[in-house]
Amino acid sequence: MTDPRILRVTDRIIERSRPTRAAYLARIRAAASHTPRRRALGCANQAHGFAACAASDKAALSAGGGPSLAIVTAYNDMLSAHQPYEHYPELIRDAAREAGGVAMVAGGVPAMCDGITQGEAGMELSLFSRDVIALATAVALSHNTFDAAVFLGICDKIVPGLVIGALSFGHLPAVFIPGGPMTSGLPNAEKAKIRQLYAEGKASRAELLQAESQAYHGPGTCTFYGTANTNQMLMEIMGLHLPGAAFVNPGTPLREALTRDAVRRALALTALGGDYTPVGEILDERAFVNAVVGLHATGGSTNHTLHLVAMAAAAGIVLTWDDFAELAAAVPLLCRIYPNGTADVNHFAAAGGTGFLIRELLGAGLLHADVRTILGQGLAAYAAEAWLDEGALRWRDPPAVSADTAVLRGVANPFQPTGGLTLLTGNLGRAVIKTSAVQPERHVIEAPCRIFREQEEVQAAFRAGELNRDVVVVLRGQGPKANGMPELHKLMPPLGVLQDRGFRVALVTDGRLSGASGKVPAAIHVTPEAAEGGPIARLRDGDVVRVDAVRGELTALTDLTGRAAETPDLAAHHSGTGRELFAGFRQLVGTADAGASIFPNGGL
Template sequence: MVAQPPLNARVGEVTQRIVERSRERRGRYLERIAAAAARAPQRQALGCANQAHGFAACGPSDKAMLRAGQGAALGIVTAYNDMLSAHRPYERYPDLLREAAREAGGVALVAGGVPAMCDGITQGEAGMELSLFSREVIALSTAVALSHQTFDAAVFLGICDKIVPGLVIGALSFGHLPAVFIPSGPMTSGLPNDEKSKIRQLFAEGKVGRDALLEAESQSYHGPGTCTFYGTANTNQMLMEIMGLHLPGASFVTPDTPLRDALTRAAAQRALAITALGNDYIPAGRMLDERAFVNGIVGLHATGGSTNHTLHLVAMAAAGGIVLSWDDFSALAEVTPLLARVYPNGAADVNHFHAAGGMAFVIRELLGAGLLHPDAQTILGTGLDAYTREPVLAADGSLSWRDGPAASGDEKVLRGGAAPFQATGGLKVLDGNLGRAVIKTSAVAPERHVIEAPARIFHSQEELQAAFKAGALTGDLVAVVRFQGPKANGMPELHKLMPPLGVLQDRGHKVALVTDGRLSGASGKVPAAIHVTPEAVDGGAIAKIRDGDLVRVDAVSGRLEALVPAAEWAARPAARADLTGNHAGVGRELFAAFRAAVGGAEHGASIFEEA
């Protein structure tokens, strides 16, 4: 057992603010899922034709169980496809889950599939403008999958960037059902991430050709499993574990191994053990309360996770009637130490993080510092202390858990709370006459936390790349890439900006990025004020900046300002942009309703109304 110190005062204050802010919405949500739970299991109240449709394709034993109403029915919502490395391992999971369910006296069926797109494939391409909205499509697809109302619990197979947040939103829409998330794990380590980054930068400078670049990328992304850098996909897995939706230690076990298969089976059996049919009922909507989301934010900061979760956690919480703000993220970052250095915040990958102690060590350290709510409920029906343990297989193949390591196995990768990499979590909310934004500083050298330089204006990342290739970017600059917000074009990630801006920074220039677009967890070493809100197309002040204006990005004091006289700034008109080219092709025309309905970045860039 981890000795439990008093809860950190800041953590307690932020949690209480969230509780008070959310009281009405959370109350309405809990009433709604309580009413849904009172009607469960719904399949027994369906008409005979409805029930017959529901089990028509099942085998004899499963059909007999469902027909008699005995045992629990487990719905599988899967993001399987065999193109994406992280999701290919899910091909085998339905059979594993069905076997495990039968052993537990239940039935498991694939309820439905959700799309799984890869930001790594769509980076810099038109398809990236569908990426953020795919989260909403995944939530909607989850709702369709579970709408047959024939399940007592659900398991969710998803890994990558928008997929897990979308699945969580969908699961909370059916919050009267228990929910267990099942990862597939990271691919084995390939070409080190820092070496890959160097090749990208050399390619941007024209010093190596496309063959060398493709070879480096292929050596890095080389097999089944999640990409091994600490971007949004692996941050998702950290969150699902620290928020209690995974089995302990499940996040970073590699695919297609006996331990991974054992964890998958155990996850199905745990989901069946916590339905309303038994005495250990744990509905997801009650489990994921304010404490769980605060624990998630603390974990985000402690591990240097993806800035995308300043959007996703807000949207996920809203689906459960909980109101988060960026100020909550900022306040918690100030008291959360950075315990991990995983690329792009360091040279290691997630396999090195896992080997050094991984999630069990991180959770133990954060509990020991009073930075987590130890009593937040989990799918185990216990608090977080159980998550300081790690899974192991016995010689006979049985699964058990042992105490996680008391010390880091590699202090270049993972450190304890007494000697962290830095005292705060490396994420700051910026305010000023340009609006609000977030900046991730954990990978940025301290001397670059404040940048003041003339603005260079671009309305696409292609414009900036063209200017760089033409040799037109010289001297200190703040690159302002605007009209990239959710209403404008779906808020794409802008990673194609990083190699040229990194080259300019390495040449000794002061460089920063200001954008109403996204960068995610792989934003790297260039200071970047991202998610600027209000966005340019929605009347945001970022549309007022002109070439040559001095812009200050200050991650120390939390300021984002155009240093223009106030009277001139107030009178200056906002620029406009022709976005018609972003609204058709590659399916973008189908998302017009999403662009029209989407809210601002600080509210999660979501199309959904409150819970």
């Protein structure tokens, strides 16, 4: 039986979303076709569509009634997570032929790496790349000749963008195919130590680069539990992956078997057969509640307080930060994966992985079991792990108990009774804070603030010894309208050093920090942002600010009434590295609590 607290939030979302969800479902149902979609095209259109295909595929498409499968890929070989996708199209084409269909790469979408652009100008395009990916996905599918689609994407903005794009073609079945995490490298605790030593000037650049290269060392996703790996957990708990697919390493026989079976599953779901399952029907209100529950239970990326809101809107569903907050109070924290612990996702998978996690949450009534998935069997089928039985793909029950209770626990013995994310409200606006990696004695910070406009100013003040005190660092002018809302992860080593020196430190910003936010309390995504005259723009050096994750408050203890908002000078952020091309995005983008999306009302 589903927990009444989960049902209460779900019912509220359903009622709030009733008109927009109904309009969305009517649209995708009108677009469905029970004959091959290519038959609605003119002969010249069809000829263009299969002109370059292999002879057997061309014959099948021109005369046969079998399904045509779109491949939308985020492959590039600079991103370690996406490099394994290089050879997936041929594998997918082969698996499709075996299943009686034809597969083609319909289009590619951009895939940028936040790890490469951290602290650089390119980071100011990162969040906007999500909506570019959604647009590119729509372009890829706009030929309107496909009966289903598979999506190759893993990392931060790529999966949310692909989901938004897929939902714009929500009448098509959609299966997401992961590539898996790289094998474990330098332990996370050692990597974090070198970063802090470098911030203090006690380690050289060569030592830092060596450590980072040992941590990020091969094909696959980075192994910490940031946005990329949170994406993979979400695709599984939302029923768009095969069970147990998220955290199987690249280049293994099990990885290939899962990919082939995902193709077969996508072709089985088309409207041409008896198991038609469009993605817009799978991703309903219950699926998004399950996603938020999974986010809280694993201590996942704060970026998903933006992405899940935007993804839901694309399906006609109105998801709010208040829903996140209420669900957080009902969901225990079951995982300690870096930065919430020292283990990586390979350790999580070895301890029991997503199968164990989903079984525990289902058993406690914290997930909706009766959702649709690409398997069509409800979510109970995902309380399983994949394995190879003499070369054949099979599923089995996850371990009865966690193999490592320092990494993964059951509901009866959680790391903490509530999820690791808290909504903050007060006279400085609304924000979110991730507490799962923050020690309880630091959940409330009250101190004079120091105002900064650029990340480099914070780092310079740290090096000059100006922050050796209790301080709330306020970095403003980092919101979506200001400069695209970059991640500010490079602030964590110096602020971590200050905290280790015994000072009470917090960060308040209208920018982002990602899933790697770490041990320093940080009120992020502050809205209204400074560029729109939000209260954060009225703070001055020395004003006392209270960040209270216990009571859910973000408050200036100084009276800001009548004080003018500082107007940030953002000219330097609006050109160079392609930023001038995104002026329209900065004008269109909505607020952080509405998903920081350029698509009003989810594009509906």
